[in-house]
Amino acid sequence: MSARIPPVLRPEHPSARSLGQLASEFGLEHIGSLDGIEITGVTLSTGDLHPGDLYVGMPGAHRHGAEFAAQAKEGGAVALLTDAKGAEIAQESGLPVILVDSPRAALGDVSAWVYRTTEHMPLLFAVTGTNGKTSTSYLLEGILKQMGLVTGLSSTAERHIGDLTVVSRLTTPEASEMHALLARMRESEVRAVAVEVSAQALSRNRVDGLVFDVAGFTNLSHDHLDDYADMEAYFQAKLPLFQPDRAKRAVISLDSPYGQRVVESARIPLTTIAMTPPVDGSAAADANDVEWTVEVLDERAAYTEFRLSGPEGRSLVTRVPMIGWHMAADAALAIVMMVEAGFELEAIGQALDEDGGIVAYLPGRTERVSGDRGPSVFVDFGHSPDAFLNTLKAVRRFTPGKVIMLFGADGDRDTTKRPEMARVAAAGSDILVITDHHPRFEDPDSIRKTLVDSAREAYPDHELYEVSPPEAAIRKAVELAGEGDSILWAGPGHQDYRDIRGVRTPYSAREEARAALREAGWAE
Ligand SMILES: CC(=O)N[C@H]1[C@@H](OP(=O)(O)OP(=O)(O)OC[C@H]2O[C@@H](n3ccc(=O)[nH]c3=O)[C@H](O)[C@@H]2O)O[C@H](CO)[C@@H](O)[C@@H]1O[C@H](C)C(=O)N[C@@H](C)C(=O)N[C@H](CCC(=O)O)C(=O)O
Ligand SMILES: Nc1ncnc2c1ncn2[C@@H]1O[C@H](COP(=O)(O)OP(=O)(O)OP(=O)(O)O)[C@@H](O)[C@H]1O
Numbered sequence: 001m002s003a004r005i006p007p008v009l010r011p012e013h014p015s016a017r018s019l020g021q022l023a024s025e026f027g028l029e030h031i032g033s034l035d036g037i038e039i040t041g042v043t044l045s046t047g048d049l050h051p052g053d054l055y056v057g058m059p060g061a062h063r064h065g066a067e068f069a070a071q072a073k074e075g076g077a078v079a080l081l082t083d084a085k086g087a088e089i090a091q092e093s094g095l096p097v098i099l100v101d102s103p104r105a106a107l108g109d110v111s112a113w114v115y116r117t118t119e120h121m122p123l124l125f126a127v128t129g130t131n132g133k134t135s136t137s138y139l140l141e142g143i144l145k146q147m148g149l150v151t152g153l154s155s156t157a158e159r160h161i162g163d164l165t166v167v168s169r170l171t172t173p174e175a176s177e178m179h180a181l182l183a184r185m186r187e188s189e190v191r192a193v194a195v196e197v198s199a200q201a202l203s204r205n206r207v208d209g210l211v212f213d214v215a216g217f218t219n220l221s222h223d224h225l226d227d228y229a230d231m232e233a234y235f236q237a238k239l240p241l242f243q244p245d246r247a248k249r250a251v252i253s254l255d256s257p258y259g260q261r262v263v264e265s266a267r268i269p270l271t272t273i274a275m276t277p278p279v280d281g282s283a284a285a286d287a288n289d290v291e292w293t294v295e296v297l298d299e300r301a302a303y304t305e306f307r308l309s310g311p312e313g314r315s316l317v318t319r320v321p322m323i324g325w326h327m328a329a330d331a332a333l334a335i336v337m338m339v340e341a342g343f344e345l346e347a348i349g350q351a352l353d354e355d356g357g358i359v360a361y362l363p364g365r366t367e368r369v370s371g372d373r374g375p376s377v378f379v380d381f382g383h384s385p386d387a388f389l390n391t392l393k394a395v396r397r398f399t400p401g402k403v404i405m406l407f408g409a410d411g412d413r414d415t416t417k418r419p420e421m422a423r424v425a426a427a428g429s430d431i432l433v434i435t436d437h438h439p440r441f442e443d444p445d446s447i448r449k450t451l452v453d454s455a456r457e458a459y460p461d462h463e464l465y466e467v468s469p470p471e472a473a474i475r476k477a478v479e480l481a482g483e484g485d486s487i488l489w490a491g492p493g494h495q496d497y498r499d500i501r502g503v504r505t506p507y508s509a510r511e512e513a514r515a516a517l518r519e520a521g522w523a524e
Contacts, residue, residue, distance in 0.1 A: 039054045065086065070090075105208070492509035
């Protein structure tokens with residue numbers, strides 16, 4: 001059995017637009033007559049095709065999309081937009097062709113035109129950075145709701161339109177999907193949208209055709225070096241979000257050393273935010289003026305209380321229902337992004353006070369899945385050394401006993417971060433249980449070996465178990481744990497499948513952890 005691929009959300013009442021008008025407005029060449037052809041949608045995948053669509057055939061890592069033009073026609077596509085090579089490949093399909101140099105580069109503006117997403121749009125917030133995009137986006141959504149707005153969300157975990165939720169495929173959807181989603185949100189009278197923007201999305205034109213009202217930067221640390229040659233290339237990929245064609249204003253966190261460089265390269269009005277006292281090695285430690293500061297006042301198992309202080313003596317004290325300073329940082333970033341969008345800090349403070357703090361549920365983000373008895377078990381989506389460092393610290397604060405860290409590493413993704421993940425995991429835990437995550441097409445034994453060897457090399461005496469598969473590993477971790485201990489299971493977070501040789505095998509770490517606790521007699 002394989003897990004279901006989630007659907008793409010589209011407007012329910014799309015308006016038809018003339019293909020000839022599209023070609024003339026964009027000044028595009030075409031092959032075959034466009035007379036009388038009307039389009040109601042756009043897609044780059046036959047899997048998501050609707051009758052009346054413009055099918056975009058783009059060169060991919062494996063195939064040229066134009067190879068699927070005949071299939072697209074069968075499914076009801078009325079025309080093909082592609083490059084010269086694609087036009088040649090699709091000659092036999094019988095579809096009229098619109099020619100562009102780069103289908104990927106054209107997709108955003110074409111989708112915006114088809115779905116009219118340049119008109120009457122909700123407030124658009126973008127969040128980027130290595131860690132904290134999902135958390136900040138959910139927190140933004142939560143606070144906007146507390147302010148009484150109908151909201152939308154596009155995140156790694158889920159897409160939300162008001163109360164409607166669908167599971168996500170990519171962190172940031174392809175541009176055609178993004179514009180369809182926003183058009184659907186507009187139909188549902190959504191007033192503000194929080195969008196997670198990955199580096200890959202910026203490199204692959206997925207947010208083209210959009211200008212965000214406010215863009216937020218969380219931090220940058222080691223990740224994604226399978227996609228980018230080095231940290232500098234990864235960093236550079238984030239910068240286009242902070243230029244006038246992508247965002248009107250920005251809020252930049254100086255909690256990582258890269259924050260200051262984002263400030264220096266941004267060409268839009270911006271403000272800065274940082275923890276006080278500054279995080280070790282952060283840009284804030286050297287900065288002369290940080291406009292907004294965040295101070296943790298109280299840390300409890302159920303919440304983190306913080307003070308946000310800004311220019312002109314403005315300040316607010318509130319709680320975020322998550323553990324760790326980094327959650328206060330994400331929540332404060334969300335609040336300042338709202339202030340930059342025109343909300344009054346005082347009004348935000350009042351709305352939050354009425355509810356006793358921020359109300360938000362973050363699926364699989366240091367999510368406590370255990371009950372009142374037995375060890376605390378947290379399932380987290382962290383898969384980078386920096387995320388491990390911060391979540392382990394947060395879990396340690398509430399753990400009188402041992403901290404047991406259970407994790408694996410992604411196959412076919414940045415292999416260079418694995419040794420550091422293992423070292424950080426060993427440094428912050430009392431016991432390590434190393435297991436599998438998404439092996440994809442890699443050998444899971446060899447992924448585990450790198451993790452085990454790296455942890456052993458750095459900490460030869462650390463208590464360490466290698467257990468595969470993860471279903472057995474969580475049971476081992478529970479067996480090792482007692483009352484007062486904590487288990488942090490990092491990696492799977494909210495996900496409901498494992499990718500094993502390209503097949504999405506249904507699996508939920510949260511459910512497995514609950515089952516393991518039940519079997520051990522710690523839960524009903
Ligand atoms: C490496 C990468 O970015 N791949 C993306 C790419 O796939 P591809 O180039 O392999 O596509 P392909 O198989 O060669 O096919 C070429 C074209 O033919 C189309 N096609 C193909 C087969 C078919 O039957 N019908 C059909 O229409 C495909 O939709 C595609 O447009 O084009 C696909 C269609 O849009 C994307 O879904 C796919 O993202 C994959 C799933 C992916 O995992 N991307 C990762 C790297 C990613 O973007 N991650 C970021 C970061 C997450 C984070 O922060 O951790 C994200 O934003 O999610
Ligand atoms: N501001 C922060 N600084 C450092 N770590 C953080 C911060 N916010 C969240 N984290 C940790 O980073 C991990 C990922 O969190 P989250 O899912 O919010 O980030 P993300 O940027 O969406 O990640 P991804 O790109 O993988 O989707 C979790 O372990 C979380 O606890």
